[in-house]
Amino acid sequence: MQKLFISLLLLCASAVSFAQPLPNKIPIDPHRWYQLNNCSRGLDDLFDGNLYANANTGFGKMFNNFDAYYPLLDGEQMVIDSIRFFDWQSTMSDYPVTISVITSDWKRIEIAKFTGAQYNVWVGPHNEQNLFAVDSVIPNVRYIVLNAWYQYPAEMELYGSYTPPPVTPVITKQVPLKNFFGVNAFEWDFINGVTGQLDNTKVNAMKGFAGLRHYMDWEKLESVEGKYTFNPVHSGGWNYDTIYATCKANGIEVLADLKTLPNWMLNTYPDNQRDAENVPVRYGKDFSDPNSYIEQAKVAFQYAARYGNNPNVDTSLVSVDASQRWTGDQINKKRVGLNYVKYIECDNERDKWWKGRKAYQTGREYAANLSTFYDGNKNTMGPAVGVKNADSSMQVVMSGVALATPDFLKGMIDWCKEFRGYKPDGSVNFCWDVINYHFISNDTRTSQNGYPTRGVAPEVGNGDSTAYSFLLAAHQFAADMPVWITETGYDDTASPYKAIPIGDKTAALTKADWTLRTSLMYARRGIQKVFFYELTDNNPGGTGQFATCGLLYQDRTRKPSGNFVYQTLKTFGEYTYKETLNNDPIVDRYEWNGYSMYAVMIGDEKGRTGTCTIDLGDAIAATIYTPTPTGDMMATQTVNTVNGQLTITATETPVFVVPVSGNYVMRLR
Known part of the structure; x- marks a missing residue:
């Protein structure tokens, strides 16, 4: 037992001694990697600093062997002179991970191969301890490419010279709220x-x-x-x-x-x-x-x-x-x-x-x-x-992807760079005009993957962060191309994407809240269009996924969710999101023809309320518009302000506040 304990101490000491970083470590953004496969997880584990957990990108993949790309941004430069991997578990000599670079003239050059032949140590490009230098230093790196079969090392680090790219903000174009109230339907929904x-x-x-x-x-x-x-x-x-x-x-x-x-x-x-x-x-x-x-x-x-x-x-x-x-x-x-x-x-x-x-x-x-x-x-x-x-002039929209990550999009972008090249102005010659994906907010936070048990409120799931990941990819690689979501929504009945009763609200009323807040969230984030899935139920009363996502009943009368959409579109469809004034409760300011409107809500699924005060300037009063589950019109209430200040109790049902002043008249579509 004493010998075993000493051996373990020596192994740990060995690992610690080799874990000391080399000079000039190149920073890697793990979220920038994309995989040419249906991977449910990214490569974050490969760069998280944890030496005792191998990277795992999920199961049920389409391909046994596939590439993962790391594209360099405009203005970014790196020259790799050393590489090291932490070898923890599993030997993969017959199925190694190879690391290559692609140069500016699209040559692919292998620089390292990891086989897992060692244990509990840092190894270099030839799986030898302490020898981390690559055989040849490659200039003009455009991509790093990892080719893998079923497993990766626990950690990977690159060293050499590095010039970071310039940092510029993500650009989002403000569009009218009506853009967020589209629907999926068929020809028989007209004829x-x-x-x-x-x-x-x-x-x-x-x-x-x-x-x-x-x-x-x-x-x-x-x-x-x-x-x-x-x-x-x-x-x-x-x-x-x-x-x-x-x-x-x-x-x-x-x-x-x-x-x-x-x-x-x-x-x-x-x-x-x-x-x-x-x-x-x-x-x-x-x-x-x-x-x-x-x-x-x-x-x-x-x-x-x-x-x-x-x-x-x-x-x-x-x-x-x-x-x-x-x-x-x-x-x-x-x-x-x-x-x-x-x-x-x-x-x-x-x-x-x-x-x-x-x-x-x-x-x-x-x-x-x-x-x-x-x-x-x-x-x-x-x-x-x-x-x-x-x-x-017709705009080509890419197919909405079911796996809601930018990986698929990044592969498209790089194919265009390689095979369609660049326009005279230096921009990539893309073959689509709009980026498009699908997202269903649920308790696995993976949209159409994993094993969800129910839908979740749009702000509670990772819909906002997923949207940002697409907007960031559009900014970094596609000249801030517009991003749309062409399928989103919730089921009514017991499916993995169902809305749930909250407090005294039925599932149908919760679905109405979540549907409207989905549109408001994506308007806030900078998405440019949203289409709900779908007009009527695929299988009324059914319990399968997407069976009861409809916003209308079969007789074409509106469900509560359809009424929330209808009323908001008809009342405030021309207004455009401008800024968020408060995060909890959420207070968003919209504008149309110089007039402001404020959308107020709690972004949660607990049935809670919250109080906030809005500065309405010289407004003597405000009209509060509340969506209703039936009818064509929102309920309205006009209340006086106190020195232009309006204090309001917010709930999980969004309300819309319109200031009223001596020279202000509410203007509807």
Whole structure:
């Protein structure tokens, strides 16, 4: 026993002696790493200073072997002359971790390999104690790349010369509150399925939202390869011209989400691999080759030519299927530049890890897809391929990712740097215009991953920090490109994403609070658009995830959450977030045409209240607007101020305060 104790002491002493840092340690931001895999955890553990816990990036990964990238920022420089790893547990000689650098001319050079052959010591690039120098010093480092199989060392440190990047603030564009009240819906949410005509009840219900994310199956537009239909589509008979014209007339901005495979493409797959949500290529095509996606980019051109804002599209490039399905059926006709649709999304959740490799793209593969969809891979595929070749003003929105981390996005960005290069002004030649992700706030803090048991209030989950991580990535790598969230929401019934009763509030009332506060939180953070999932329930009364996320009942009357959205949109939709004056209770100031409005709430899920005082300047009174679970209008109460000061008790239901002065009149939309 005494010998064992002495041996342990020697091991600990050895570890401590080798743990002394070398000169000129290079700082590493662990959050900047991105992994080309569906990893549920990042590489933070590799740089946390804990020598006795190996880094773990999660389980159930799509790929056994994959890369993780560390991109350098503009103005940042490093020259690595030494590297060391702390070897704690596990030997991985047959499955080593390799460390490479990618230079400014895209050469990938290996500088170290970790095998885990030692124990409880610091080792260098060749797994030898005390020998930390790399064989050759590489200048012009653009990326560090870790290639791993199943495990990492406990710690990793780099040494050499380092120049930090300039620090600049994240830029967010202020947008009207109405931008945060979009909804996901389908063509049958406008059209009567029996008559084929607009349904006034359905259209009136849609007027309660400022944006439509239209789930649009490719099969609708091209049920026969090369034959395009729109009004009516030959799969289902829906009249898209009519739907989009109705949206435009009612101020509902359309995001068309072109998704799923048409049957003629799906039939190229073996029977046991047919899933409409497969990657949009013919069976056997290379996911990393832009040419594999040309069919999808052709239908995108036709769609953008018709519904975009370019009346000068060459009509010889435009095609419709003019065949008549039956006597009296409407015939499709060529139309261009209708100016109905400004935004188009390339597919939906292209990181579908739960459906296997046939439905999963890495960020770099999806960028190859987007490059074709966007402009025919920089106009190399012919004149009638890609959205921008039909309408250069139409904005391409990246597919909303299900795994709510910027990893997928960063892979897309770096593919563009390597294969699309840079514009004359030095900016990256990106192949999308809007960043997009999905986030469902729940008690695992992982959105659509892990094993949640219920939804949580938006401020209690990590929705705000996740939003910031995307905004930061946009700032650091994508010129502050706009960031949207196109799926968020809560279930009504017993699902992993359910709202819960709080105090004397039912789950439906809690959902109303959380839904409205979701919009207000993202407006506060700097997101530019939000679309709720979804208009009506997928499975009314069901207990599965996303079964009862609807904001409306099946008869198109509004749930309490739908009423909160409707009332806020109609009353304050034009107001824009300006600043947060207090954090608990939350007091946000909005502005419209020089007039202020204050949104006041408790960001919690405990049923608590709080008191705050707002300085309303020369206001003699204030009108307090409180959303109600029924009806079209908020409840109002006018109270006097004391020397312009208003003291108000805040609850978890947001209220809106409008000052009243001698020369102030509340102005509604």
